[in-house]
Amino acid sequence: MTSPITRKLAAAALAAVGVIHLVLSPEYLSEQTYIGVLFIAGGLFLCALAVPLWRADNVPSWLLGALTMAGMGIGFVLSRTTGLPGLHESEWELSGVVSLVLEAGFIAAAIPALLPARPATGVAADDPRFSREPTARARAERRREADVSA
Numbered sequence: 001m002t003s004p005i006t007r008k009l010a011a012a013a014l015a016a017v018g019v020i021h022l023v024l025s026p027e028y029l030s031e032q033t034y035i036g037v038l039f040i041a042g043g044l045f046l047c048a049l050a051v052p053l054w055r056a057d058n059v060p061s062w063l064l065g066a067l068t069m070a071g072m073g074i075g076f077v078l079s080r081t082t083g084l085p086g087l088h089e090s091e092w093e094l095s096g097v098v099s100l101v102l103e104a105g106f107i108a109a110a111i112p113a114l115l116p117a118r119p120a121t122g123v124a125a126d127d128p129r130f131s132r133e134p135t136a137r138a139r140a141e142r143r144r145e146a147d148v149s150a
Contacts, residue, residue, distance in 0.1 A: 001057055010106050011053040014061075017043075017099050017102050021043035022039070023095075025043065042072055045064075050065075059113075065106060066110035069103040069106045072099065076096050076100060
């Protein structure tokens with residue numbers, strides 16, 4: 001289970017990257033239509049995923065958000081390095097770098113959120129002093145105290 005603060009920050013990152021893509025979509029629609037359409041679809045999708053993640057720990061939102069954020073980040077880097085069909089940008093705009101940081105942060109938060117919960121291990125888990133179960137000695141003392149007071 002993810003802490004509520006981490007979950008809400010991750011949901012805000014989803015929404016922020018979604019809004020950035022929606023704001024930039026008209027520019028990319030005029031440059032290369034398919035990129036603009038992807039910006040609109042991705043932006044709306046991320047904003048839609050942010051809502052259930054804000055409300056509760058939602059595995060589909062974590063998984064789909066991580067995949068979408070990774071795809072958007074990879075697309076941005078490719079468009080600046082090798083280029084995409086019909087699009088090869090040379091500038092690394094601030095909005096793109098901010099999106100990359102948010103995407104990486106979301107993915108970093110999503111990894112532990114998607115891993116199965118593991119039982120506690122280590123010294124404290126094996127040490128009876130840290131157990132919540134009463135020891136045989138403690139149970140015997142409680143019985144004696146109950147017998148004396150009765």
